[in-house]
Amino acid sequence: MLQDGKLYIGTSRDPGDANKKGEYLDLKYANRHGLITGATGTGKTVTLQILAEAFSAAGVPVFCSDVKGDLAGLALAGESKDFLEERAQKIGLDPYGYQATPTVFWDLFGEKGHRVRTTMTEMGPLLLARMMDASEAQEGVLNIAFKIADEHGLPILDLKDLRSLLIYMSEQASALSAIYGNISPQSVGAIQRSLLVLEQQGAEQFFGEPALRIEDLMRTTVDGRGIVNVLAAERLMMNPRLYATFLLWLLSELFEELPEVGDPEKPKLVFFFDEAHLLFSEAPRVLLERVEQVVRLIRSKGVGVYFVTQNPLDVPETVLAQLGNRIQHALRAYTPREQKAVKVAAETFRQNPEFDCFEAITQLGTGEALVSTLEAKGAPSMVERTLIRPPSSRLGPIDDVERRAIMATSPVAGLYDRDVDNESAHEILTARAAQVAAAEEERRRKEAEAETEVQETRRWTLPGFGDSEADDYDARGRKTSGRRAAPRSGYQRQTVTETVVKTVARTAANQIGRALVRGILGSLKRGL
Known part of the structure; x- marks a missing residue:
């Protein structure tokens, strides 16, 4: 699986061909980011799974979102199946065995993993406005609210803190508007309604303390394997805006908290963003600029970001240009838009004279992909048609009993499972009103x-x-x-x-x- 600092992805060429060779991802360039694309059912999830296994074996912690529940199988050893054994034999994977990957489950709602929380102050007005789909005027009021909180010692930790601060701003609108700018009752009321919607969608459980510490996502085991952090996102996906905002916040936190390390021999953390199109869908320009900035600069922090989506057109060109490692599964080309997507995907590869990329993308089978990774001096390798290796961990989901047993022995068990309500803006403003x-x-x-x-x-x-x-x-x-x-x-x-x-x-x-x-x-x- 790991050879001279490289992760084994699969084997190119037909097994009977003497020129067959393994396709690898060089750990030294793994923080140059990547893209995994393909239509539904073509094998993207399994590709993500085998990459997570390989990074873990190399001592690199991983964070990935599990939108269907299939990635939970990483926590348990796989079971022998004929098609897995056949694939291993076909690509020359010997020895091939089954092994569990050290895994920690997380869940914003605390149902299928340890609770994940952050404070509204850490989220910030920009991402909060994105989550609420706020207008420009409403975003301005949010910025004023956070400014007042900073200057008057009013920590905004959860939803009730922001509500209380908005009530205070509404009552003192005349005096505050003279200092910070217009605070209209209409904007305040619209924000209050948006907060109510967020609460009904479960966001109240996301904001609060204890807040997630980034270092808890970057753990390794005693034997040196990186822990794979799996975010249970089946329920979270019912609110796509909350899902995308949370993952973008996590990227921003990594960018702000981690020190500069340049180009390390291997990444400090690898981040897989599944259903990545949700991050860019209807996003305002200022948010897209923020994503582009984080993706461009977080590489020097030793973090690799891999976007997983169906269509390469889902990712803006400015971000797509930053993704050096590509794994392209099959795409359909029945409509003009699909044909355009195939053309774009084919043109982003370093062409191989032995086959036509455009045709190959439409002919790939399940578990087969076009692979191009960065090699010496960071140049992309020639694209190869590759059979992806079979996973060593279990394919598919796990049951609730197995999940609870894994959570009970987790290295973060008990750290985030109880709410803590510290004194913040709500308590301070309530006490002042009482006085x-x-x-x-x-x-x-x-x-x-x-x-x-x-x-x-x-x-x-x-x-x-x-x-x-x-x-x-x-x-x-x-x-x-x-x-x-x-x-x-x-x-x-x-x-x-x-x-x-x-x-x-x-x-x-x-x-x-x-x-x-x-x-x-x-x-x-x-x-x-």
Whole structure:
């Protein structure tokens, strides 16, 4: 399988031909990326499987998506079958045996593998806008949201964090728009609706913590074999936009986190992107530029990217030009578009004078492919018609019992299977809102107490002891109308008892005075 730093792919020529030779992929150029194409049922999945086995045996970790469940068979040793033995004998593969490949299963939904999560901050506004199919105005609001989160210490980890931040932005739209630009209620509302759709599609389980650590995808076993990471994507494929965005995010994370290594003797990781057309379908120009940049530059990080799709026309020309290793299975040429695809595929190979590439592509059988890989100095080899070797691991899916047993002994078992809800934007904004509500409630309570005190004062104060004109008071007991009372030195408000006593004393004094006056007047009259 591995010869002088090269991975065995298959054998070209007819077995009876003395010029038959093995076709290999040089590990030194494996990080120059590649393309595996072919119509449904022509053998693309098996080709992906044998490449994953070969990279693992060479000590290179692998990440691949399993859209049909067939790649799960990598985890178990294959079973002897007549057509496999016949293929091994036909291509001269001796010895040929069956062996399991060290495998870790992953699943965004945690059903058929260990949970895969990332935070919204790590995803970023560009990919998030792509996932939500956001308009330009909505993408602008998302950029503002992430800017506010960075400047105000509001980590956006999951969906509820972004929801809470959008509510805050809507409530403070006037003030924030003056600083960051227009924040329209319509855009905020549209984003909120898109988040609801994502939640219904299961994206809520994808955003959160603990977030996936890239180093956990780059493990090797004790005996030096690279671990193959298989993403269960059967359910994920029901939301193609989420699937494509997740894999693009993973590529971006690899690009940002891994150090520069130049051109190593073998890759640090090989990434297979199955159903690659979903990545480019209806993608905006800025996203295509991002993909092209990552594919072009990630090679220096020691990562090889292999796109797997049905039609080479699914991949933009700017990206197609970066893919040096090609494996082309059969294509149909019944319609004008299919004929164009065959022509494009044929013209991308270094031509072999012994056969016509255009005709060969339409005549290839199952498990047969045109192969051209990079060789000395990075130049493409002459295309050869090749029988792909049979896999050593199991062909087809595995059952749930076997899957659970493999997950139980996984090197990442228990690391990602439980949710962690750390303090983030939702909790911070909720706490701030609670503080504001409490302060407002305290203010209202104090005003109510002041109003009650004023009412009590007005109820018990008797007339005749204040100003000669009626006075009106506001809620704090301050006079708002009538003549201002003259200041009284040392004045204190009288109690009811004091008021009654003084009134009785004054009445008694008046009565005594009148009696004295009558007595004096009576004496005067008698004297006269």
